[in-house]
Amino acid sequence: xxxxxxxxxxxxxxxxxxxxxxxxxxADLFTFPLDTAKVRLQIQGENLAAQRVQYRGVLGTILTMxxxxxxxxxxxxxxxxxxxxxxxxxxxxxxxxxxxxxxTPTGADxxxxxxxxxxxxxxxxxxxxxxxxxxxxxxxxQASTRLGPESDRKYSGTMDAYRTIAKEExxxxxxxxxxxxxxxxxxxxxxxxxxYDIIKEKLLDSCLLTGLPPPFCDWEAGM
Numbered sequence: 270x271x272x273x274x275x276x277x278x279x280x281x282x283x284x285x286x287x288x289x290x291x292x293x294x295x296a297d298l299f300t301f302p303l304d305t306a307k308v309r310l311q312i313q314g315e316n317l318a319a320q321r322v323q324y325r326g327v328l329g330t331i332l333t334m335x336x337x338x339x340x341x342x343x344x345x346x347x348x349x350x351x352x353x354x355x356x357x358x359x360x361x362x363x364x365x366x367x368x369x370x371x372x373t374p375t376g377a378d379x380x381x382x383x384x385x386x387x388x389x390x391x392x393x394x395x396x397x398x399x400x401x402x403x404x405x406x407x408x409x410x411q412a413s414t415r416l417g418p419e420s421d422r423k424y425s426g427t428m429d430a431y432r433t434i435a436k437e438e439x440x441x442x443x444x445x446x447x448x449x450x451x452x453x454x455x456x457x458x459x460x461x462x463x464x465y466d467i468i469k470e471k472l473l474d475s476c477l478l479t480g481l482p483p484p485f486c487d488w489e490a491g492m
Contacts, residue, residue: 286363293358294351301350302343306330308411338414346410348427349403357400361392361454365462368392379470385463393458397451402443404450406430 280288297304306327313324324330334342369388373380380388397404406427413423424430434442 282364282367285366286359289362290355290359293354293362297347297350297354301347302331303327304350305334305343305345305411308408309334312412345413346407346427349407349410349430352427353400353403353407356403357396359396360399361396361458362462364395365389365392365458365466369466382463382467385466386459389459389462390455392462393455394451396458397447397454401445401447401450402431402434405434405443405445409434 306324309324309330310327324333331343365388368391369380369385372384372387372391406424409430410424410427424433431443438445
């Protein structure tokens with residue numbers, strides 16, 4: 270065995286879609302408290318029920334939440350967060366290659382930087398458009414507090430939050446903030462996916478993972 274050999278059968282779009290969403294969900298399980306702390310710090314001073322609670326720094330915010338609202342508080346909105354990752358990450362990451370191939374002219378050896386950027390913007394915008402309701406619900410749970418009778422929690426669960434927002438604010442209420450979110454994530458997706466795509470291509474072309482010299486390790490030769 271000389272080195273690692275790439276599979277001759279590339280993963281299907283469905284495999285990429287599900288793989289990206291699952292990986293993002295696993296990551297969310299570890300990083301969700303940090304996201305909740307970010308939201309609490311951003312809205313500090315706006316929540317009347319929590320005016321007497323002062324958050325200082327990321328770790329301080331998490332510890333304060335645990336002390337005043339319980340151990341589960343840093344994970345408020347986790348279900349909606351997982352909904353978001355399965356719809357958001359699956360599209361922006363899992364469909365990137367397919368969209369890039371769609372934009373690439375027939376007969377071209379590699380996609381240009383412009384095409385990769387266009388593909389990143391497209392999947393980023395598509396992901397936000399589809400996942401925005403889950404993001405709205407996630408942030409509402411993260412922003413709400415549980416401070417006894419002063420609690421501002423108005424949703425009994427994730428599905429109830431979807432129904433309540435749609436009933437009280439209209440269907441458009443679930444898509445609040447879509448345009449700025451599309452702008453933000455289109456830029457983020459371009460920076461992440463295009464950079465990753467170029468580095469991956471250079472690594473494969475250099476044969477660093479096979480142990481063979483470039484003329485003998487053309488990973489595209491048999492595909």
